Amino acid sequence: MLKNSFQKITLLVLIAVSACSCNKYLELRPQNGVTADQFWQTKEQLQSAVIGCYYAMEANPTAKQVTPAELFFDWGELRADFISPGLGIATAENDIINTNILPTNAVVKWQPIYRVINFCNYVLDFGPDVIKRDNTLTQDQLNNYLGEALALRSLMYFYLVRSFGDVPLKLHSTSTDDGLQQLAKTKQADILKQIVADLKTAEGYCPAAYSTNASDKGRVNKFTVDAILADVYLWMDDYADAITACDKVINSGKYALVPGGPNWFNILYGVGNSNEGIFELQFDAGTLNPYFAMFSSTTRYRFKAQQSIIDNFYSQDLNNPLNFDIRGNDVAIHIADGTIYKYTNLTATTFRTADVSYAHWIFYRFADVLLMKAEACANSSRGQETLDIINQIRTRANALPATVQSPDVADVNGLTNYILAERAREFPYEGKRWYDLLRIAKRNNFARRDVLLAAASVSVPPLYQQSAFSKIQDGNFLYFPVPQDDIQNDPNLVQNPFYK
Template sequence: MKTKIKLSILALFALLATTSCDNYLDLRPQDGIVRDEFWKTKEDVQAAVIGIYTSLLDRNLTNRLFYYGELRGGLVSEGTNANDEIRDILNTNVLPTNSIVDWDIFYRSINYCNTVIELAPNVKNLDPTLSQTQLNNFLSEALAIRAYLYFTLARSFKDVPLKLDASLSDSQNYQLPTSPQSVVFDQVIKDLELAKSYATEDYGNNAYNKGRITVYSVNALLADVYLWTEQYQKAFDATDEIVKSNKFALINAGGSTWFNRVFAVGNSTESIFELQFSLLVQNPLNDLLNVFPQVRATPLIMENVYGIDFDVPSNRDYRGDQAALIGSTGAIYKYTGLNNTESKDRNESNTHWFVYRYADVLLMKAEAAARLVGEGQIDKGQIALDIISELRTNRRALEATERTPGASEVTALIDYIMEERARELAFEGKRWFDLLRVAKANLYERKQLLIDVATENAPPTSIQSIVSKLQDNNSHYFPIHFSELQVNKALVQNPFYK
């Protein structure tokens, strides 16, 4: 890996995925190997940064991104190959022994980021070809990805260990307590603000612009965190910067190539940041959702989410049947389709993981605008309605799913935006986080939203138990896996699971 980097980043993704980076970036490497055998040239830094991206393509991480955002969100149910661990989460019965809640894979990638942040700056003193601008760009990537991973952990587990230094020696202290969610969010914002000041706007290569951290992906992440922390003006401003850049645009969903360009191929004008799977490093979600389907769409999703025109069946929301899912079977299609009529072969599972798309940013802007109405900015309500209208028109949304909230009706606006987010972002690891964010705002003003979703498809014998559990706010987050408690005695279990 110390050779000159001459291949494209996409080829390197594939190369590094099949060769171990653990010899210099493992969680607990042998003493001395990091400094003595690496971190001497610009190419070393670049290889380490690419190693961060490669770590995000690990099937266990991708599957968890899907599980954490979708299993509790009400849009999926068990598939023919579901195991007990998936059923337990679907039924609000999560246990500390459930392997899905093992967060180790996240901390491995976090340590890769920490290592770059800590060791890369000194390389500039050793290699004069590494410019300050290049160094800053590399640091922005490590900072933003670390922020994304911690943001995901804090939304999933609430309080988590916050480790900001690299694990370089066995002599270091690995007994770390959790930090409060608010502290983690503060650090995420701090990292993203610094990453934004360091980030590039354009790598001069479309795949790089969509598959690596840019100013725009940092702004999308910032907007998301600001919504979670109820800083709505900042969220609005961050999304507005993306919109006003004129770098992104919705593709006409009425065309036959829309699905292929946005999902099957990826890196379209609707893309802001996508994890770049390829034919050499394939997306594991095809196996998870299609070949050995562990989950499927809920039975009434076509009727309740996308709507059905029984008089003119060909009149459909382009995001639903033959896009997000196969309406007749409930199979999730977004990661397995080639176009609206053909699926990809199993050996062609190269659909990306969509961290942020332009439609997501537009809907975050609408949500921030709606919240600002509640803070007295009445004019923002029409902005939210205009965004919803633009997206619905582009996606050919059905009249049956149209709502008519007034521009000053905050709750009705938020509900309409949430419905659009379900239609637009189904199965992209967003739904549970959307529900939890809205439910917990204003001191859990709308906790009932979580209860309604969890009980909608639950067996009648489980409903009372689910309602009782979800009354406890701590149940909205996962337990710490038992193995982590065994090796890290500074950890204390989420009180709901004690």
């Protein structure tokens, strides 16, 4: 993927375009005239702006804010049942685990995500004019760039609606002072409709592949769009369309499970951009990820793995220590000290150091698409396909017989439980667990609230459990509060009812 000083300088230009001394809504703060007059003149600038959108997910926009890359983990894991506090955990993070969530909590900040959205909106607003100024830019190239921006904006809004519920929907850039708006929240259902519409457009615009593997894994192609669409459809309980989207990825022939041999960990997580990877946030020597400091036992790590994860999800073969589920010990967790290995090691025995903290953030990989299809099939009277897919995943992982479940092919709840357990084994600490729990819990008017209660019984300290169980009964609690700063700055925003 293109990520050099030119792209990073471009991002700094875009940040400068969106920054001034005043404190405005969503921190989308422009300086009039800079955007159109001094940029958006050539196809190289347009390409650079698109790459800047990716880099914005990695970069720390200000010293006071976490990166989106960190929020992807925090929002997807802190409220679930895989995390245990480490010595360096921040009060705000511990409060999330303890279900003591307030609008002032530093983790409950959506500004870094909206900044990425605004960069995407720059591309969508100003990109089409570049073709008038640079006759070497073709319509297909322009569409490719617009498709990437639409898909990234959609992914960011998907994170927001799964985390906050109803949120403000802004589809145009804040590029001048006149563009500043104080917006009310838009219903989650309406934002999801916008996401689907934008992704369908992006699917037609984005290429099937790029010329290099790093770009093919690190930039949005049409099958990336299909993977996001499958996830969105599953969240919407639209099982037929979810299956269709999954099948597009599966039938493309581009992706496969990394074989579960001795180099499995290094190929999938240590190096990244494997044949299994569909979309990965690319880190390198110039842009280290934030995860090493979060998880490494050589620092005052903020998070450890729940020690119960092996017994609860992977099991052990006490008669043969060499027979084990490859996803458990020294992948999800190093049992000796609770370290989360996916981001701190190159192999099961080779540690990273802080200066080589390059592990990618994997948004989607082939195993995820397979299990999304399995979940949609379970809810579509196709239970045998569900079991076949689960068995495919388990075979790669050498899953132990103790974790086998045998639901009837017509038992939707039983199949769902099996899928949830298999996703737990497959994706710990990949930012998916809370969203998996909430997606399943909320179906049929929260008919499966039990999965949230079970998770809280593991992760929430005993002192706070009764309070947590009570809060979970209120569906509004399952979404974050609107950040307090934005409530104060925008009179059109209304606080999530639970947090009033």
